[in-house]
Amino acid sequence: MHPAFSVIFLTTLIGAGQGLFMALVTGQVYSLANLLAPQDSQSFYAMGALITATLLAGGLVAAVFHLGKPSYFITRAWRGMSQWRTSWLSRELIALPMFMLLVLAYAAVHYLGWTQIWFTIKGQIPVDASLVIGMLGVLMSVILFVSTAMIYASLKFLQEWHTALTVANFFLFGLASGFMLAAAFSAWMGIELVSFFGGWAVVFTVLAAITRAFSMLRNARIKHKSTLASALGIRHTKITQRSMGFMGGSFNTREFFHGQGPVVLAMARWFFVLNVFVFPVILLAASNLLESASLPVLAFVVQYLGLLAERWYFFAEARHPQNLYYQTVG
Amino acid sequence: MSQLALVIDLNVCVGCHACVTSCKEWNTSGWAGSLADQHPYDADPTGTFFNRVQSFEVGQYPNTETVHFPKSCLHCEEPPCVPVCPTGASYKRPDNGVVLVDYDKCIGCKYCSWACPYGVRELDEMQKVMKKCTLCIDRITDETLPEAERKPACVLACPTSARLYGDVHDPDSEASEAIRERGGYQLMPEWGTKPANHYLPRRKTRMQIFDDELERVDNPLKKEAPLPAAKGETLDDVAY
């Protein structure tokens, strides 16, 4: 597939945003359960949620550029929510703004200090508006993760994508980068949660490394169901395209090919493996030792850049069966 | 419910591209138009077409088959491109099974094209909406046209009549009959998309010649000059 930068930014930005939000709520739950020190509503949760919202907004902007024309965002995008019964994309288009609303509400509640306790669960965990909204947000975030990932994973003939690993990857990459960002945010704010978030970030990064490794292994060995023989209905082992019927390219030659050689592909792979999985962990470990406030930020930045490459690679490695029909200019 | 479709006879398609440009011509000024061309007179011209004719070589010299292969939207009975569309712009008509795009609803997200394994949807790069073969919906349903012309432009154009058109749910249609009797098949059956369009395979007419067709009493050579008489001794002279 042709990696579109709009989609790369969209998925990585909202993934990090969702992860960050889940990190915030996790932090809140932990502190409510007194497992962590409580944090300031305004400066930490509200700020954190605003960062989330910014990331989501960034994703939205990227998404606008994925539309045929940006103006469609205003004139037509609302239609995109109409097919939620069948379309994962439609579901994403619903989940994303709802999630954004919840995130903004969460920020508002924290900012305005509407944190009166409504009741306590088992006498231990006090439940307030922020927690309810936070939990709803987490739920919506999960739905959004699943929707986004299923956009890809549901396309059964894109065999590289059509696997639960795609959902796991999107989820874990989101969590890893989100928790990484939470750690960075904490470090930046000088809050003591760096190792808490950092620890989870490492856990998710390792898990993501495992699921991604599985998916890469799977994809390397994938046996494509469609062949030229099935595409044409001609039973023969040696079929070559002589002409695709036009010479100056078409939508079909632009949208479904990454257009890069194997070297670029291998470089992208190395780049993301190092930047997503290896360097951030090292940086976090280093920051732990050095108690640096900037290294976790660097770790996030590095990981995010890695994720851009990962997402690029994710598209590039998917081989669309339609390409069987578009192999030779002649 | 009827399911209109094309049946493409690879046995007679000569790869002339008549179906390609007649389609472009009809549709660019019609309901689905315009179909823009980019760099029309410059380097790398490219444009929106609903139908393409490709060529493949099967086998190795001298046993090569050259196959010309026209391809447009197959109007799948289980079209994966439709449910994925977030806006409902892509739809399958309930009355005749034609898969269409409503360009006023489409947001150009291209998702439907990803969901089509056949590579037949093309984003119009000027209007930025998804386009594809409409089965010439604006011709085939146009009751002001004489019956014989209520057919897709490509079907009317095709000089070898390699493009049959009809209702594949009606067992008596020309299309169904051709599928049944001439081995009609679907592309990429592995995905369960159930394309309505079918393809008819190549067929070979061969000839066998038996020896007795070459050795015959009516050989005209027998009418030519009598065989020269044997010179010298004959059996007649020596046998008793």
Add this chain to the structure above:
Amino acid sequence: MLDPAEHSDSDTGRVETKNTTCYMCACRCGIRVTLRDGEVRHIEGNPEHPLNQGVICAKGASGIMKQYSPARLTKPLLRRPGGERGDSDFEEISWERAFQIMQDRLSELRKNDPKQFALFTGRDQMQALTGLFAKQFGTPNYAAHGGFCSVNMAAGMIYTIGGSFWEFGGPDLDRAKLFVMIGTAEDHHSNPMKIALSKFKRRGGRFISINPIRTGYSAIADEWVPIRPGTDGALFLAIIHELIEQGLYDRDFMVNYTNAAELIDLDETSDEYGLFIRTTKPVEEGCFDPQNKLWWDRLTNSPVDVRHPDADPYLLGEYEIDGKPVKTAFQLIKERVAEYTVAWAEGITGIPAETIRRLAHEMGVIARDQKVELPIQWTDVWGQEHEKVIGSPVAFHAMRGLAAHSNGFQSIRAMSVLMSMLGTIDTPGGFRHKAPFPRPIPPCPKPPKSMDDVQPETPLNGMPLGWPADPNDLFVDDQGEPLRIDKAFSWEYPLSVHGLMHNAITNAWRGDPYRIDTLLLFMANMAWNSSMNTSQVREMLVDKDEEGEYKIPFLIVCDAFQSETVAFADLVLPDTTYLERHDAMSMLDRPISEYDGPVDSVRIPVVEPKGDCKPFQEVLIELGSRLGLPAFVNAQGQRKFRDYPDFIVNYETSPGSGIGFLSGWRGKGGEKFLKGEPNPRQWEMYAKNNCVYHHALPKSYQYMRNWNKGYLEWARAHGMTRYAEPINIQLYSEVLQKFRLAAEGKRPGRQPPARLRQRVATYFDPLPFYHESLESAQIDRHAYPLHALTQRPMAMYHSWDSQNAWLRQIHTYNYLYVSPKLGEAQGFDDGDWVWAESAHGKVRCMARFSESVEPGTVWTWNAIGKASGAWGLSNKANEAKQGFLLNHLIAEELPACEEGEHLSNSDPLTGQAAWYDVRVKVYKAMDNEPAVSFPQFKPQRRVAGQGTRRGKWQAYFAGMFRNKVHCK
């Protein structure tokens, strides 16, 4: 969005439909043009047209993009004083000025030396008018595209069976069971061929394609027989050998309808050596093939008059008459092919001997055992009644794969002999004629005979193009040297019945045989794809003599588009497109006749001419009137015809002849056909009848027309032929033998110059024979081991479709298709840049591997490569940067040899351009070479009056070019 089912296209705008005839190629299909608010909305096949029956091809359906092309010329243009030829440095002028310039110049020439005006036309459809103009002007220097196109096909078959493939006849696939297609990629009958071929296949017919390349039609063949280029003659001769060996020939047909059983004088001492024995029996007046010949009767074992009612002739054998050795023509054929065994042919053609033998058996057995018998009574010219028409259902079709070789004439003769042996001439399921064919062998028109026939202020005595029957019909001087600028009808190419347009520029540039003053090119892209040796021809066009004068002083180009040739013009005449003008596809030229009878057709304008475009027909009539050419003015010297439509209606070949350009609805009220007084409402009647006049003959006149008394008399009565004589098939060609005898000095009258004697004697063999191509014989075949061919792409017409925004997306540039084995041997890969080099020149291009090409052959699509800046395209268009033209590799002249220094690279009999003889080597381009094709030329400039090129986007919506978003 509007529900499409609720909406009718005809509700949008003001809609009207008009019928006319397509001219996106020479096939002449009927089209129905739908206009919306006066702009072209849709062009479709006219379902009521006999030729295409409603279908249309890729080009036809893209006519809109030609009509609105940015390459269109709209103004008469004159090269700016001081501007250099080739620089497209023009000023717009008025038509009045253009006419004045031509009138001044041409009337001078006509007064002093009419041959200094030369008119050559490319792939046009109005040779009847252009030829008439040349004749009336008095210049012999006229020809159309035939010489570089397929004259071998016309001449080879017409000199043998009185008709031909190409636009004159074809295979009857309705009734054929076996169809053998040879060397055809697309051809002139493209839509009808496709219609017929698919019906044929669906009926279960067996289709064999003999072609080095498998694309297009060959793709759907039941059997592909890859052959080495230029060797088909060997294949046919081997098949003939096998047919004779097996007795698989149609004896009755050969006896009755060919000269196979006729006796030939083989007395080596005689002046009549190799001619038929003629009895003194008085010969009918004006007969072209007197029937005073002899058979050898089986019953009496003695000679007997041919067609003696009681005779039963031997087909084979050698006999003696009064001590003279004689043989039947078929005996000579048998002896000729004795050495041409299938094993021999395998070595030459690359086709396994077994395959050749099987092909022969298939043809012979089907022809013999699956006869088609139609219950149609007919009477032959000898008065015998036949209860039925019998056909052998083996049909052949061949085109330039046979024609465009220097041995093409003899190969085509061999094929014609093969077809005749199988009994397939004008029979059901075989070859069928199209009116006005069959014609006498050879047809009657003759070229002028000497310079005495070319006189100032006088029409040419003779036809500019004609059919020599013997050496006295040549157009040569007392030394036997050429008199035409293209050297047609000289001893170099005696039967060049379509001229040698491909040598006209080189000869004129060299002043050989003389200089000319004005060259008028109509519809011919001679600075590009229709010239051999293109790079140098472009130099010749701008070359100047010592006085600084262009060697070809004045060049007028009539084109509708900014072609490569337009850049070289001194005067450009902007023509209309086919949608803007009247045209007549006349019986006097190449009508669209069907097998069942004569058909002609017209074009009627559907839109207004763009800018100042003027139909070339109008130009000729205006010019003819201004110059006072007799056909165009009355006795007082006043203009006779208002305009072209008026001319078409009222012109008669001679006063009162009743024969004009159109054969339909003649007579005062349109009650007559073929012959009759002018009908003032003729155009209207064509318009009402789909622009076609179709005269279906009675069934009994539809077959065996070479010998069909009813038909021949009907044809004579309607002015189609001069004679109602039998047109016997000339398996043995006496015409050729007469030239050979002259070359051997055995014949009184004209004889070739000494240097050409051997050449004429060799190639004018009265029996078909195989020789390798002239180029192969002259150059080092080890250095240039490969054959290079071009093929017509179905979606492009020669050079003129690159301006078409839709078609150029299908063929934007071209590759050289090669066998992967070649790449392996030469160390290059699929898609690599390579050099293709001939003994004459080289091109750099990209290679594409293909398994569907004979490994000793490389090929590319014809005329896709363009000169940068031409055709309204940007300088960077792929056509110029990646596309290439094979013509740069092909020489227009052979290397100098004893026979002459400047012999055309053509068939030695007909002057047919030997495009497909070229041999090349192919090797990898160096890595540091630029990734553009070679040669490149200085980008051509747009000319005054050319519209602006639409920029990045073009969205056509029935005449509107804008971002129109679908109907609402």
